[in-house]
Amino acid sequence: MKTIGLIGGMSWESSAEYYRLLNQLVRERLGGLHSARCILHSVDFAEIERLQVSGEWEQAGEVLAEAARGLAAAGADLLLICTNTMHKVAGQVRDAVPVPLLHLGDATAEAVRAAGLKTVGLLGTAFTMEQTFYRDRLAEHGLTVLIPEARERAEVHRIIYEELCLGVVEDGSRAAYRRVIDQLVADGAEGVVLGCTEIELLIGQEHSPVPVFPTTRLHAEAAVTAALSGT
Known part of the structure; x- marks a missing residue:
């Protein structure tokens, strides 16, 4: 099983849903006590929301890109940005790491x-x-x-x-x-x-x-x- 890297916290309410779904789906497909191999980097959403409102998307993208680099270094085989809105900077995140980003x-x-x-x-x-x-x-x-x-x-x-x-x-x-x-x-x-x-x-x-x-x-x-x- 590959390790899924999650860039989350935007908001943590939905990141919790991601975590639940990933584990539930793995258990459904593999049975028994199987669960997902995953690593979560949860950002401070207040910081990201401030950058969204002020239109500082490149800076927000760098925050997520840094999270992506950390996840890749920790062993993630593939990455998810756990928010629709921040897919605005998906290219910036994708270019920061050597592992694939699955676009929502x-x-x-x-x-x-x-x-x-x-x-x-x-x-x-x-x-x-x-x-x-x-x-x-x-x-x-x-x-x-x-x-x-x-x-x-x-x-x-x-x-x-x-x-x-x-x-x-x-x-x-x-x-x-x-x-x-x-x-x-x-x-x-x-x-x-x-x-x-x-x-x-x-x-x-x-x-x-x-x-x-x-x-x-x-x-x-x-x-x-x-x-x-x-x-």
């Missing part, structure tokens, strides 16, 4: 295509929804990506940072997300990408009239498949 957007797009869908709605932080780094990655796989209108994007973003990243899960916020999903479907979305690792704490398939694509689980599944290749 690729794992998600492959699942969408396997489901036979071409048009998806995207929920995530404002950075993920409004900037092109993530939408373009999905588009490279032949997908059309829809995003909510500005007021809805602001509410989706607020709930992530002010509630979900703090472990707060509110029924009212779930209802707000369901309204946004319904509008995306009305606009033509055949499925919805839960493009922020914390959203899976709030929204499941039962809350959407179309297929949802939980990026944390999809990323973890891809990592376990890679880690067990040849096992």
